[in-house]
Amino acid sequence: MTFAMVVNVSQIAQPFVDENFGWILNVVFYLFFIIFIFYGQRIQMYVMLKEVEGSLLRLKYIKEEGRKIAIETIKEIGKPSHDPSERVDRFLEYFALPPESMDPAGVVWKLEHILDVRDIRFKDEVKLMAPSASETQINNLENTLEAALALNYIYKVVRHFYILGKKTLSLYIIMQLQMILPLVMREAEAYASALKAFAYGQPIGDGVGALVAAKLMHGHEKRKIAKDCVVATVPLEGRTAYVIKAEGPGGNVGKPGEAMKTIIEENDGKISTIIIIDAALKLEGEKPGEVAEGIGVAIGGPGVEKFKVEESLLKHRIPINAVIIKEDVGDAVSPMRKEIFEAADEAIKRIKRVILEKTKEGDSLIIAGIGNTIGIGQ
Amino acid sequence: MELDNRKGERLAEKKSETAGTTETTARRISSFVIVVIFVTLALSLVALYFAVDIYQRNEVAAGYFFLIGFVGLALSSYMLLQMRKRVLKWRIKLPPIITIIECQKCGFKNIREFKRGDYVFKEMDACEKCNEPMMITGIYREIKEPKKKEEKF
């Protein structure tokens, strides 16, 4: 039937095609020109908006998936008496406002206080959601929820600018959004894989510093120091090394700055050097798991811990060394890659070399492994 | 501050109501696009048939129809491929995570998939060979990167 119809159409169209086809095509051609001259930018804007919409849909999907995983994990480990969904949704909207920095003196301590309060609040909330979870699991769940919170926030910000762009049809807003979107999506994807790693309690790339410290302190006696941190006194190449890491295997970054400060004070400042090991963002083109040495306090995060260490260093004039292991954003928060895992041994070699070169026998030194210690014991 | 909090709660409530509908919206949009693509595909095939049909009588018109047909064909197949790629990309992929369990005494190694509760330096059951307790010495994911051409930089 369709065939017959098509044949018919072609027969009817015959004279029409002969006479008018060229003329119609000409008009269409000019019309195109005029439309593009006057509405070119608008069309381009719609194309951009469409592109953003696609990414926004994907963000929404990722965010919903994250929420679902978080709720499922809470149900599985926490065994709550009633559905935690509502509480999770409320959690996803939590915010922390930074302190006022117009008069910056002492702002670090204010920020630290706010972060502490936030941490306690989050932990309490998780305990209520998952009453039968162990301490380790509570830490992991808190990390999972924080990743879900970040995803939720990214989605909402992108949606805000998308709707604003659509409302105002401002090229300025739409173009900015469309241009940074690839980076935003990368970050969102990183958070999504982090969320899964946290839910299962798998070590992540960021934890490689903690892994190095764990390898050094394994088999030696540990004691708790500062909040969520452990220290072990390890004899190393004839020196006494105080090895510090966050307490695992729950998801934790601890307060390494506080811990280092305490050790320095316990030793009356008689520390010959400090070596900090941390994961660092690599530049594109560098290989994941490359180890590099340098100086400076290699502690990320809001800067409170870094500040504390720098204060103590200055007071006692202690030299500081850093060993970093390179990885990209995605690797840093997703389950640890083999290359990065293997880089831990290379980092230990470097540390030993630094110790031999920079200290004398009988000296005391601090080795601190920075990073989230999820899935890494000691 | 308190007011902000309450606003947040209300937002959360609203969100939990709408949360269930997201997936269906996503699916509806994509199915609509698929229909459009297939209609384009069908129309361009018709145009090609048309072109062949009138080729004997009017070469110029046939040429135009060929053009329309091929452009439509290219466009719709490109869109279709693009859609497939997007569907593939939409899954959050979970690479296999490996746990290595090692005996500290005889070096006996056991490699298996990661299980919840595993962590590095966790003490495990006794070794099959010498009855010493074993320990997890590694947890990581292995990425098999597709072989690329030698990179210039």
Ligand SMILES: [Zn+2]
């Ligand atoms: Zn054995």
